[in-house]
Amino acid sequence: MDAIFDVRNLSVYYGDKIGIKDVSLQIYRNKVTAVIGPSGCGKSTFLRTLNRLVELVEGVRIEGRVLFDGKNIFDRDVDPVELRRRVGMVFQHPNPFPKSIFENVAYGPKIHGIKDREKLQEIVEDSLKKAALWDEVKDRLSESALGLSGGQQQRLCIARAIATNPEVILFDEPTSALDPIASSKIEELMIELKKRYTVIVVTHNIQQAARISDYTAFFWMGELVEYDRTEKIFEYPENELTERYITGRVG
């Protein structure tokens, strides 16, 4: 199968604290991969390593390799800016910029050099459609994004991530701040998105992982305990810890 990310012996340290330890796995193209585990297990650190956002933390140290399309993202000649264009991200809390809806979506394309107004409009419309938000906002693109509901804001953030035309979209607990109805919309959207993109989603919600993902990785105290097809993980987990976690006995 076609792996887009090939993670090899990846360790991340914050000062002398361990973020994740010796993780190796492959993320497959056009699949939804869920990363689960209790708080502080390193799942978020893992996600943020894939677009090198983890480097913004002071005193962070990274060992090992992450091959993206066969190229180690930590090589000296890799520009994190280009990497982040190709690997988009959606965050735990909806975080639209205090700008108009249009400007939010156009932000990424603009910084990557697209200036033509028509082209931008095209991208914005296309991205909002892919994020299933277009019909709700098409008449008020110039209004502030802060006026949208939480669920709409989160879909706007997805549109914003789509607009740079990435290959991968990382979701960091994207529904934890939303109500159930808004959450289910986002879940549908993630399944829809895997047709065009590779989706990696960190989630607290075990049921969510079961519902939407093709593959599931279970992290525990910074280590990757088990990684397999989602049905396999949920039906015949190999590791006892995994079983106890997904049945809600630990975590």
Added chain:
Amino acid sequence: MKTENISDWLFMMLTFLATVFGIVLLSALLVMTFYEAAGWLDIQFLTSPPSRFPEKAGIYPPLLGSIMMIALVGIFSVPVGVGAAIFLEEYGSGKKITKIIEINISNLAAVPSIVYGILGLGLFVSTMHLKPGIVLVGSLTLTLLILPIVIVASQEAIRSVPGGLREASIGLGATKWQTIRNVVLPSSIPGILTGVILALSRAIGETAPLIMIGAATTIFTAPKDIFSPFSALPMQIFMWTDMPKEEFLYGLAPAGIVVLLAIMLSMNAIAIVLRNHYRKKLRW
């Protein structure tokens, strides 16, 4: 990629240079001032009255004037400032009047100091018929000027006393005032003192209000009591920068500035030492 990294770095350097720009410039100016003051600062300078002849001129009367005035400002502002802070924190919380007074205090803190000078002139000289330019009027005027700072600092100090201590005292049957006097005030005194000293060190550098209340620009004898006319250090420095002879501008004025800054610096040092000393002793 390389060029973009350079522009990132240039932007950071720009922000860094902007941060140190004022600091570096001020340091350079201070070094020049100290250098020029060096030849003039001696015992004779500290103990002589001003004079037309630069080599005989000294700073004794305004120095004493400043010290007397500041002592008096401290005596006036502490009871009123601390009293107001106690009321606002312990008796008035949640009341509408407290809110009004607090907004009013923050407004007062932003009133230009020269306006306080006019206030002193109108209130103490015209209305209360005190003589203009005496130590008492100067002190009262500067008391009003620093009152907002003293109140806010005292409020913060009182607020930082843990509520548990108050409850413990009330629980032992103490009245509210007994609790304040025996528990709250002793624990907040270091904070209050620090705030008061910092406020006084601001007051000692003030010139404009003193001009407005008619403090003397040049005076040859030190004030005898609080009803004597007086001058203050910054007033004297102002006069020396205004004199035609070079020696005043590039000799006596720098020397006066060094004395003024030395006093302010020692007050700040005392405040810091006090705070650190008590912080070690009283740990919650």
Added chain:
Amino acid sequence: MDRLSKMKERIIVLFLALCAVMTLFVTVSIIAILLGESLLFFSKVSPVEFFTGTRWTPTIKPYSFGVLPLVIGTLMITIGAGLIAIPAGILSAIYLSEYASERTRNVLKPMLEILAGIPTVVYGFFAFAYITPYLKKIFPDMQAYNALSASIVVGIMIIPIVASISEDAIRAVPRSLREAGYALGARKPRVILTIVIPSALSGIVASFILGISRAVGETMAVTIAAGRTPRLANILNPDDWMKSIETMTAAMVEIGMSDVSGQSVAYKSLFAIGLTLFAMTFALNTVSYIVKMRFREVYR
């Protein structure tokens, strides 16, 4: 509790309340005195003449009480100081909040605060004794008293105000907004300039206004360095920056130091300028407060 100690307790509370209420009395006194004496002044000099007159000669015959030259003087200092303090203040705020390590910040911030703690008379001395002679090497036509060097020192002394309030506003911008910018592939300067600064804008604007308000009321530095020449200067003409001017505050000092009698119109004019000054700074502080409150509402 016996009646005597109850009584004592009441008296103490009354005293404390009086202390607090005294601050209201101060404000009322300021307004009453400024208004009362100004009314006397305006009974001699019409407000129209005062606010639109272009000559200020309160102690030289023919007496004239046009405040415009003084307002222009104050405006020059304010603009000049703003041109220095606003960019320097906001860049400092960016450095302190986005780049400096905790240790560097703990060293630089108190040093920056010192700039605001130096007595203004000392700044006046710096400008007159050192900065003007230095500038004179660049601009030979420069007068000993001039608006430029006064603006420079006033600008320096208000940098900490702009910097510290802007920094608070910048720090209040949620971290997740910055991360969203980075995740879209923006570089640090761009994240700062297109996301962080716009998000903190009202706090930053509030800091500008507060700094400007300080510059308007600043007295000794401008009296010493800019001189006492009431003049209807042209703010856009660089030559006018090389010459002596007079600000509202400097005019007050000048009258305060002269031996005019308490009954003269010149003496009363002191209060009319004071009232104008008070109104200007009060308005600026209020606007700054309102802008800042608006910014607090955006993120919660």
